[in-house]
Amino acid sequence: MDKLALNNINDNPSRKDRKRVGRGTGSGVGKQAGRGQRSEISFWRQRKTGFTRRANAFTNEVPKFGFLFQEFPGCQKV
Template identity: 50%
Template structure:
């Protein structure tokens, strides 16, 4: 076999369709573009979901409901077993977001950090003393850390701070009233005033 006899595998390459080369080809005179209009001329561009000018599908559909997706809080999740098995924390110490980054347990500080209570297999107690200062700590992790003589300080997420939630307190109800809570409180005061024959105006 000579080098000029070597050919590619059958079907690997497909011949280019030559258009506008006579009526016998089936794509001759108008080259498969039809008659006139923007589509028959060069330089045309049709954006995604364009339907020729008619009302597009997405705008025809009714909209309802609400999604919290854009307000969701993203976390880096770190288990207690990850801390115990890490060289940086196997003998205890201070656990902060920066310390976790340096230990390679989280990538960066672009998200909040949450500590979970999963221990290494076969263990039911934490064997090292950890002083944890992160955004969130699960209840099971808090119990294990404090049981080993450590401490937990939850700084809370941005949403916690806006709502006035103290994560280190037993009472974790929001202290800052939301619009909905304020509206409900006003309706209750208004109903009480109406029962006394008074008119309560919104301040």
């Protein structure tokens, strides 16, 4: 293999181009642009951080651990 130099750099052929969505029906991903119909999710510009479409938010599904009552000086670990 040759040394890396400016005259022998190639594009990565396996990399896919970014698909622009919502740019007309002729593009194949126009109108609803893969977001579905109705619901708030189809209208948001950006996805809400920490929001999932499941019953519980991700933060509620993560197990909690450690001593949580550190702000109360009278409480101690047993």
